[in-house]
Amino acid sequence: MTIATRVFYRRIHFLHATHIPATGPVILLANHPGSLMDAALLGLLLNRPVHFFARGDIFKNKVIAALLRTLHMHPVHHHLDGRSSIHANDESFDTAIGLLQAGEIVLFFPEGFSHVDYYLLPFKKGAFRLAFQAMQKTGLPSLPIVPIGFHYTHPKALFSSVWVLASAPIETASWYSGYMHSPAKTVRQICTTAFQAISAITIQVEKNRAKLLFNLLELFRTDPGYQGLLPGQQWQAEKELSRFIQDCQEDQLSVYQEYFTLRDAHLLKEEWITAAELPGSTRQLAWICWPIALPGLLVHGIAIYTAKQLADAKVTRVDFYAWILVAAAALLDIGLHLVLFILIAALFSLTPAVLFLAASMLAGWISWKSAPYLLVARSRSKCKKIPADSLQLLRAKRAKLMETIKVFLA
Structure with missing residues (x-):
């Protein structure tokens, strides 16, 4: 999954990472433009496990629930789901408090929903109540809340880029006495502070x-x-x-x-016009890259192409697209290579099977490095059909x- 994510995003920029403490309990609060990809990126970038909470309805299938929990995901339920959700959320709160008491990172998306719009939805207040309750129950003197901002160049495009920005922690210690005297007012105030902090590190514009x-x-x-x-x-x-x-x-x-x-x-498309204006040497290099990249495209391209067809056909929400594509491509590529490895080992021996995996990884890396030039060649041809004037x-x-x-x- 890590390799697949690195392939999908050509550049992942992590800015001001030092705002996130290297040890001890931390709450991360983030905007939510990329569905599960947001949490996956933080898990990739940090050297610590990141636990996060997702909609409870996706945990209904026991097999899927078990898989999600291996990814440090935990269910949280909406109050509209009925009275049973209240008890379930009590369990979720206890889980989160236990994780914080153990010194873990817990990630929340206070908007409550994933969306690709250039604005923030009003924040839910559960994460802030949780922070103060965790301090009460565990005796923690303070619990840093670190605002996180995600900014994707494109929600669906392969080889796009993403910025992940961290802001200065909101120290709950300075709010705790106010919470003990006036819980509702203090929660509203710290919620507003967090909203302003995340607004400052995200793109905001009217719909x-x-x-x-x-x-x-x-x-x-x-x-x-x-x-x-x-x-x-x-x-x-x-x-x-x-x-x-x-x-x-x-x-x-x-x-x-x-x-x-x-x-x-x-x-x-913009990239087609950009490619048409590149100098001739760049365009010639693009065609030279085709034979160099071909082995990697043949070995790994099948999984990526199949995953893209699946995502195009099945994904109806743009914010889920990247996650489904990356996850499907990773699983398909691993499955294909596992089958080929077993087949080669059975027909020949273990040594050629291991050499095949090494050669496949090298070919994939070469193809990935060649991809920008291949896209130039493909994009430039699109502009040839337009009249010169x-x-x-x-x-x-x-x-x-x-x-x-x-x-x-x-």
């Missing part, structure tokens, strides 16, 4: 401006100046651009939308828009 911002960010990332920035600087530039779009007047937004309307009318007009509008947004690279 009717989200698509334009998404398109602008895609264009923004193709600029060489942006690509030369450090990950933290890239994130800050994207945050500034989102603030600009949020504050922009409606008439100005329509001007920015012109290029994307024309692009969509020709059924083009239309493509020229499109490039002119693109260049003008790029000059407008490049100010955020300063």
Whole structure:
């Protein structure tokens, strides 16, 4: 699963990780744009197990429940599920308190639901009550609550990037006396503080401006100046651009939308236009990479292709797509290699079977390194069908828009 996640996301940027204590109990609070992938990424990035709570209904199947618990997942139930859910949630609270008492990390998604929108839903207050109850029951002098922000460049695209940002811990010790005198008021106040902290490390824009911002960010990332920035600087530039779009007047937004309307009318994607403008040497290198990458594509591509077909056919929610694709690709690839390993060992001996696995891993690594060049070759061919005058007009509008947004690279 770790390798599959590293393959899906070409770049995983973990910023301000030192805000998360290396030892002792910690509560992590995060926005929730990527379903189970959010928790999987934190488990990958931290050198400690991350326990997190997911909707109780996905634990109904005993086999699935057992599998989820091996991934440090625990059920939490909605009050609308009925009176039985209240008792079940008491057990969940006890589980969480026990984990914190044992010095573990517990992750909560206070929005309650996963969604890909560029805004936060109102926070549920259960995690904050839990923090104070854990201090009461265990005698912990303080329990740090660390805000976490996830920012994905694309919810579905292979070889996309993701930023994971940590903010300064909210120390519950300074709130504890207030909680003892006025629990409800203190929980509301610390909930507001956490909401503001996560807002500061996530992209926030009104729903009717989200698509334009998404398109602008895609264009923004193709600029060489942006690509030369450090990950933290890239994130800050994207945050500034989102603030600009949020504050922009409606008439100005329509001007920015012109290029994307024309692009969509020709059924083009941003990466296709970017590839068409690359120098000839880069395009030639793309074709050279095909024979080099072919062995890895043959060995590992079957699993990835099958997983993608499965995700395209079965996944109806965008926020679940990456997790299903990565999990399915990992399981299929492991299964295929296990069958081939056993077959080679049975027909020949153990040595060639081990050599096959080593060669397969090397071929996969070469294919992964070659993937950007392969995508260039594929993308460039998409623009050849567009009339030259239309493509020229499109490039002119693109260049003008790029000059407008490049100010955020300063």
